[in-house]
Amino acid sequence: MDTPLTFLGIESSCDDTAAAIVRDGPAGREILASVVEGQTSLHADFGGVVPEIAARAHAERVDGCIAQAMAAAGLGFTDLDGIAVTAGPGLIGGVLAGVMCGKGLSAATGLPLVGVNHLAGHALTPRLTDGLAFPYLMLLVSGGHCQYLRVDGPEAYTRLGGSIDDAPGEAFDKIAKILGLPQPGGPAVEAKARKGDAKRFALPRPLLDRPGCDMSFSGLKTAVLRTRDKMIAEQGGLTRQDRADLCAGFQTAVAEVMAEKTRRALELAPVAALAVAGGVAANGAIRAVLEQVCAAAGVRFLAPPLALCTDNAAMIAWAGIERFRAGGRDDLSLSARPRWPLDQTSPALLGFGKKGAKA
Ligand code: KG4
Ligand code: ZN
Numbered sequence: 001m002d003t004p005l006t007f008l009g010i011e012s013s014c015d016d017t018a019a020a021i022v023r024d025g026p027a028g029r030e031i032l033a034s035v036v037e038g039q040t041s042l043h044a045d046f047g048g049v050v051p052e053i054a055a056r057a058h059a060e061r062v063d064g065c066i067a068q069a070m071a072a073a074g075l076g077f078t079d080l081d082g083i084a085v086t087a088g089p090g091l092i093g094g095v096l097a098g099v100m101c102g103k104g105l106s107a108a109t110g111l112p113l114v115g116v117n118h119l120a121g122h123a124l125t126p127r128l129t130d131g132l133a134f135p136y137l138m139l140l141v142s143g144g145h146c147q148y149l150r151v152d153g154p155e156a157y158t159r160l161g162g163s164i165d166d167a168p169g170e171a172f173d174k175i176a177k178i179l180g181l182p183q184p185g186g187p188a189v190e191a192k193a194r195k196g197d198a199k200r201f202a203l204p205r206p207l208l209d210r211p212g213c214d215m216s217f218s219g220l221k222t223a224v225l226r227t228r229d230k231m232i233a234e235q236g237g238l239t240r241q242d243r244a245d246l247c248a249g250f251q252t253a254v255a256e257v258m259a260e261k262t263r264r265a266l267e268l269a270p271v272a273a274l275a276v277a278g279g280v281a282a283n284g285a286i287r288a289v290l291e292q293v294c295a296a297a298g299v300r301f302l303a304p305p306l307a308l309c310t311d312n313a314a315m316i317a318w319a320g321i322e323r324f325r326a327g328g329r330d331d332l333s334l335s336a337r338p339r340w341p342l343d344q345t346s347p348a349l350l351g352f353g354k355k356g357a358k359a
Pocket of ligand 2: 118122142145310311
């Protein structure tokens with residue numbers, strides 16, 4: 001049995017300020033506390049995350065989140081074995097706020113500091129929740145990320161493919177905007193799609209004709225926009241049913257593309273399990289096709305609870321524990337990195353999501 005470890009995790013790379021305490025001990029892996037303070041209302045008027053507002057909010061809130069997490073866990077700093085902090089990729093001002101806080105705490109308490117890649121936090125979550133053994137395939141689909149990763153160890157990742165433009169959550173959010181639905185767009189589009197006919201509009205299935213498992217959602221979004229504009233020009237507006245049919249058509253196109261690309265990713269990396277992470281993993285239609293693809297390939301399908309699929313600090317504390325066990329340590333020279341691909345050998349993905357670089 002490994003030495004028990006209790007880590008504080010700090011996350012501030014996007015629009016959630018979060019702190020959590022995770023223990024890996026005799027009772028197994030335990031989340032002793034997890035606090036997430038979102039910023040949706042701060043950015044609501046701007047149609048996207050405003051980096052300066054996000055950075056300021058993180059700087060103002062991060063120590064409060066940590067104090068709350070420590071109180072909820074009933075622990076003091078002497079009960080901890082280390083501090084894990086997201087050091088990138090993400091919006092640089094926010095990452096800096098977390099890194100500076102982590103460094104300050106480490107300097108004041110003498111606790112070891114471990115810088116964590118935010119994407120590694122997502123990618124290692126199924127080990128925290130289910131004790132999943134390496135190797136496995138991870139599909140990370142959120143508002144800022146979209147990639148297939150083969151995960152062979154806490155610091156061994158191979159990116160098999162990803163979006164060459166928008167992240168899927170970003171596309172759901174834009175479709176909601178185009179159709180006058182509320183933000184975040186994913187849940188709104190999914191709810192409308194339930195009442196719609198996915199076959200009414202012929203929407204593209206981008207990049208299916210190309211080998212490999214890269215994806216693209218920008219052309220699909222433009223196709224929905226064109227269809228909407230054509231209907232407005234012809235009939236003066238959209239009916240409730242038109243909106244529902246467009247949502248259903250869009251969601252089905254995304255689900256079909258993801259199903260096929262996942263089939264291909266499993267061929268490229270024949271592993272025993274596929275796990276998903278990111279807000280888009282909440283989508284029932286997308287989950288259903290991924291489950292089917294995995295069942296057909298004889299592969300285990302894992303979807304962590306939603307609160308651990310979306311941004312949180314428990315995943316950062318856990319990734320910190322994994323890195324620490326592998327000998328990973330940082331000191332006060334730890335820097336914040338806006339871009340930080342997990343797989344250093346893969347060419348960079350194009351574009352920036354609403355949440356910064358897609359790394
Ligand atoms: O992981 P997340 O909370 O934040 C990051 O982007 O890191 O993901 C948020 C994204 C949003 O774009 C949201 O629209 C999308 O996940 N989302 C969904 C659903 N719920 C949230 N997309 C599709 N269907 C959903 N049910
Ligand atoms: Zn994330």
